[in-house]
Amino acid sequence: MIETINLTKIYKDGTVALDNISFSSNSRVLTLLGRNGAGKTTLTRILSTQLLPTRGEAYIEGYHIVKDANKVRKIITSIPQEAQPVGMASPYEHLIMFLTAKGNSLSEAERISRDVLKEVGLWESKDKPSDELSGGMKRKIFVAMALASNSEVVFLDEPTTGLDPYSRTEIWSILKTMKSKIVLTTHYMEEAEELSDDIILLHKGKIIAKGTIDSLLYKLKDKVRVEGVGDIKVGRLRISYVDKEDASKYLGKYVVKPITLEDLFILYTGESLEEN
Ligand SMILES: Nc1ncnc2c1ncn2[C@@H]1O[C@H](COP(=O)(O)OP(=O)(O)OP(=O)(O)O)[C@@H](O)[C@H]1O
Known part of the structure; x- marks a missing residue:
């Protein structure tokens, strides 16, 4: 369950990025949909314990995002919008580094890396330096990490922004197979319609509508x-x-x-x- 109560974020310069946000959702894919500047990244960063709220509360699977931050961190993986692979390192090396840092043994990390790289279609390119990969393949390295993490909750901030339509649909089909709960942010309506169980429509730091696609479109x-x-x-x-x-x-x-x-x-x- 992901829950927020009157969550508010006011940046030092006075920008109100989140204004009394309250919701709860237990969906497999919860999508935060809104235009640039709506507050999606701010909300994602607060929920994934990278940023403190100004006011209000939030819980991830019952853990308070400030008081239980270490517990929250153990059950989540967060892939930020600006994530870029290290140019010289290959997809395989990225996965091994990620999984061993998460506490897996090397042999476990090797096994999981092999499995997920095959699953996301990066196996043929697993040993190439990342800066020789296309934009879609680079993004898939991070989707592979999210898949490999097996975390209870995975935060994906704009995972397909800037990708061509084919790469985008490839990433969608990978996300559909993930067992983790996903908190997805996007400004692509099509992406929200394709993947979401629950949608929160954010605009200028406020929730303007929330619910399933059917319930939202009922109007x-x-x-x-x-x-x-x-x-x-x-x-x-x-x-x-x-x-x-x-x-x-x-x-x-x-x-x-x-x-x-x-x-x-x-x-x-x-x-x-x-x-x-
Ligand atoms: N560090 C910061 N200091 C001041 N204002 C900020 C800061 N980070 C974000 N903002 C502002 O807060 C508001 C919400 O930004 P946020 O990045 O959360 O929106 P977003 O919906 O994720 O947009 P995008 O899709 O462009 O990433 C915007 O007005 C933005 O300019």
Whole structure:
């Protein structure tokens, strides 16, 4: 269970990055979805004991993130957004270093490394220096670490940002096989829809909506999105939400699309999710 109670983070310069965040989730994949600057990384860093909150409480599997920080650290693995492999070291060497640092014996580390490198599709490149690998392969080294950790909870901050669509779907399929609970941050709506059991929609440090995809989309369940007409303006685009049964009136003249999480975000904030 991951739980926060009135969690607030105000940075030294006065920026309110998290504003009274309260939620609890016991889902296998909990996704923090929001635009750049929404507070996703701040929340992830606090939950993974790398940053202290200004106020409020948070618990990971019953352990308090400040008072029981050492216990929390034993059951989590956190892969930050800016993680980069050491250029000269190979994927295999990264895995061995990671696993032995976590307390595995060398023979255990070798066995687990072999298994996970095969699983993530890095086996053929296991001995190459990392700086000779593609962006997607570099990112897979960290996904392999998360997989190898077997931690109760794994934090993955923007694991596919900047990757091509193929590498992104490869990483998604690996994440789907992981047994650990995952706290994922992303600004890709598609990624959230593909992977999440539970979603928290963050905007300017506040939770604007939370729940399963179905429960979040329930608000717009009998609607379609019509682009080119309507009162809602997103950038230069005019949008309206009309009943499905009236969609035929707009076909041919306007663009008619099914409802996605993006539409929920637009309704709550008046902004598009993926301006990044
Ligand atoms: N060390 C810091 N000092 C001051 N403000 C900060 C600091 N770190 C982050 N912020 C600010 O806090 C807010 C939330 O940032 P955060 O990085 O948590 O958002 P995010 O949703 O993870 O964005 P991104 O997707 O760009 O990483 C932003 O306004 C950001 O500029």
